[in-house]
Amino acid sequence: MTPDNPGHTAVDEPFDVAIIGYGPVGATLANLLEREGRRVLVLEQFPQSYPLPRATHIDGEAMRVLQSAGIGEDLEPLLGVYARMRFEDAQGRMLIDWPRPITPGIHGWRDSNRFHQPDLEHALQARIARSSLVTVRRGLRLTGLDQNELGVTLVARDERGEPWSAQARYVVGCDGANSTVRALIGAELTVLAPSQQWLVADFILNPGAPELPEGTVQYCDPARPFTYIEGAGRRRRWEVMLLPGDDPATFARPDQVYPLLQRWVSPDHVVLERAVVYVFRSAIASRWRNGRVMIAGDAAHQTPPFLGQGLCAGLRDVINLAWKIDLALTGTADPDLLDSYQQELAPHVTQYIAEANRIGGFIAETDPDKARERDAMLLSSPHVMTPIRPRLGGGLRGQNANPLAGTLAAQPRLRADRRLDDLVGLHFAVLVTARLAARFTPAMHDRLRAAGAVVLEGDGDEYLATIGAEAVIIRPDHYIFGTAGTFAEAEALIAALPVVTVTRHDG
Numbered sequence: 346m347t348p349d350n351p352g353h354t355a356v357d358e359p360f361d362v363a364i365i366g367y368g369p370v371g372a373t374l375a376n377l378l379e380r381e382g383r384r385v386l387v388l389e390q391f392p393q394s395y396p397l398p399r400a401t402h403i404d405g406e407a408m409r410v411l412q413s414a415g416i417g418e419d420l421e422p423l424l425g426v427y428a429r430m431r432f433e434d435a436q437g438r439m440l441i442d443w444p445r446p447i448t449p450g451i452h453g454w455r456d457s458n459r460f461h462q463p464d465l466e467h468a469l470q471a472r473i474a475r476s477s478l479v480t481v482r483r484g485l486r487l488t489g490l491d492q493n494e495l496g497v498t499l500v501a502r503d504e505r506g507e508p509w510s511a512q513a514r515y516v517v518g519c520d521g522a523n524s525t526v527r528a529l530i531g532a533e534l535t536v537l538a539p540s541q542q543w544l545v546a547d548f549i550l551n552p553g554a555p556e557l558p559e560g561t562v563q564y565c566d567p568a569r570p571f572t573y574i575e576g577a578g579r580r581r582r583w584e585v586m587l588l589p590g591d592d593p594a595t596f597a598r599p600d601q602v603y604p605l606l607q608r609w610v611s612p613d614h615v616v617l618e619r620a621v622v623y624v625f626r627s628a629i630a631s632r633w634r635n636g637r638v639m640i641a642g643d644a645a646h647q648t649p650p651f652l653g654q655g656l657c658a659g660l661r662d663v664i665n666l667a668w669k670i671d672l673a674l675t676g677t678a679d680p681d682l683l684d685s686y687q688q689e690l691a692p693h694v695t696q697y698i699a700e701a702n703r704i705g706g707f708i709a710e711t712d713p714d715k716a717r718e719r720d721a722m723l724l725s726s727p728h729v730m731t732p733i734r735p736r737l738g739g740g741l742r743g744q745n746a747n748p749l750a751g752t753l754a755a756q757p758r759l760r761a762d763r764r765l766d767d768l769v770g771l772h773f774a775v776l777v778t779a780r781l782a783a784r785f786t787p788a789m790h791d792r793l794r795a796a797g798a799v800v801l802e803g804d805g806d807e808y809l810a811t812i813g814a815e816a817v818i819i820r821p822d823h824y825i826f827g828t829a830g831t832f833a834e835a836e837a838l839i840a841a842l843p844v845v846t847v848t849r850h851d852g
């Protein structure tokens with residue numbers, strides 16, 4: 346990584362973390378770190394945020410990340426119920442049903458929600474605008490990085506091509522699918538499945554528009570696959586697969602779009618907000634970190650949107666990184682803690698990408714014979730889908746054989762009806778029965794302190810009973826670090842925390 350000539354240094358004191366890219370993933374990371382009191386620099390090449398719709402679905406786990414980032418309540422009134430996804434054949438017969446609960450699930454949020462991505466970006470940026478800890482510099486394009494054992498020098502260019510430079514102890518590239526940081530750390534993109542071209546057309550319904558389906562409908566018609574999506578409020582989207590012979594250069598023109606969608610809408614019913622042909626990619630970066638520089642979000646992985654998981658995966662990345670970087674900055678992290686980032690999440694997101702392609706395979710079948718076979722198979726017995734919930738890969742989980750380690754923890758309501766994550770922030774939570782907590786030794790307390798853990802004694806017994814444990818350690822990213830049924834297991838679990846203990850007591 347060779348920097349350009351830095352010219353002049355605009356900011357002398359190193360930031361704790363520099364984030365490249367002020368999309369939703371970078372803005373979430375900025376909020377998470379800011380809440381821990383970290384000084385953050387955000388560099389963004391464009392003067393304004395992307396104003397048009399992209400993600401329309403957000404899951405309960407991702408909402409919980411946004412709660413940790415401090416904007417859950419701001420976003421809540423803007424969320425819509427995501428009732429179901431249905432798959433229909435060309436005759437309109439239901440092939441697969443995927444109903445979603447409309448009440449909050451284990452995360453304390455509905456498992457699936459409709460939303461408008463610019464609303465989310467606005468809420469994240471509004472919170473940052475109120476903070477003196479985060480410096481946002483727009484109109485600067487990162488061009489180079491140079492690191493040593495103490496930190497990283499960033500080099501950027503402003504809109505006039507003038508160089509600008511700053512220092513940070515860590516850098517995270519949240520700079521999207523065409524990531525500069527990914528190239529600078531020498532990562533390659535590995536293609537996981539063939540890409541597809543789809544038209545994405547977003548509309549706003551006029552008053553008096555005809556009734557449209559609820560949720561999402563996948564029209565598995567081999568003559569032309571379509572997806573219909575009920576967006577937030579009056580927003581509706583259609584996605585249309587391009588077939589051989591379609592011209593991507595003209596396919597998104599309004600005079601082409603309306604005839605394609607005439608089964609559902611006419612120009613009298615809707616306002617076309619935008620139409621664009623996207624390439625749906627399935628790819629993952631070969632490395633997510635080089636020393637003090639990491640990548641997250643679309644910079645690290647890309648998925649077709651059939652499961653509505655691209656952004657959700659990016660939010661998972663940054664909460665995983667935020668607590669690890671925070672411990673590293675505190676000086677109490679195990680030296681290899683940051684290695685666990687890619688080890689845990691690359692296999693995890695790969696499963697989501699595979700599932701998106703499995704679903705996409707049903708939808709995108711254009712061979713009439715194969716489509717007939719698919720329909721016969723799916724119509725022969727009712728098919729109901731459920732979400733996958735992969736376990737984290739390798740990394741920290743390897744430290745104990747507990748079957749729940751690396752799986753998602755629930756967010757129970759604790760004292761005074763407060764939600765767990767609001768009580769602990771970006772810290773380990775230790776829920777432990779009073780009888781077991783009474784036996785914790787000073788050495789155990791030392792390690793918990795080094796990890797910044799919040800011990801909630803006798804306050805989560807109901808949740809502990811549901812998982813059959815006397816104690817559970819929940820990581821700051823809401824995954825279970827491990828559970829214990831006995832004192833010896835609790836001692837081993839606390840000893841396995843990924844921190845170095847600073848002070849030691851006898852016994």
Ligand SMILES: Cc1cc2nc3c(=O)[nH]c(=O)nc-3n(C[C@H](O)[C@H](O)[C@H](O)COP(=O)(O)OP(=O)(O)OC[C@H]3O[C@@H](n4cnc5c(N)ncnc54)[C@H](O)[C@@H]3O)c2cc1C
Pocket residue numbers: 365366367368369370371388389390391399400401402403462485486487488519520521522523524525526545623641642643644650652653654655656657658659
């Ligand atoms: C049609 C469509 C539907 C989708 N539906 C869903 C869905 O329902 N649910 C879901 O979870 N996800 C969905 N996604 C995915 C989701 O939109 C993306 O995963 C998300 O926007 C990625 O966020 P990001 O912050 O990683 O990247 P981006 O939003 O791309 O932000 C990256 C930022 O980095 C900046 N940048 C780039 N290079 C530099 C540089 N060198 N210097 C400075 N700044 C730089 C860019 O200007 C940009 O602002 C969908 C995507 C599409 C296209």
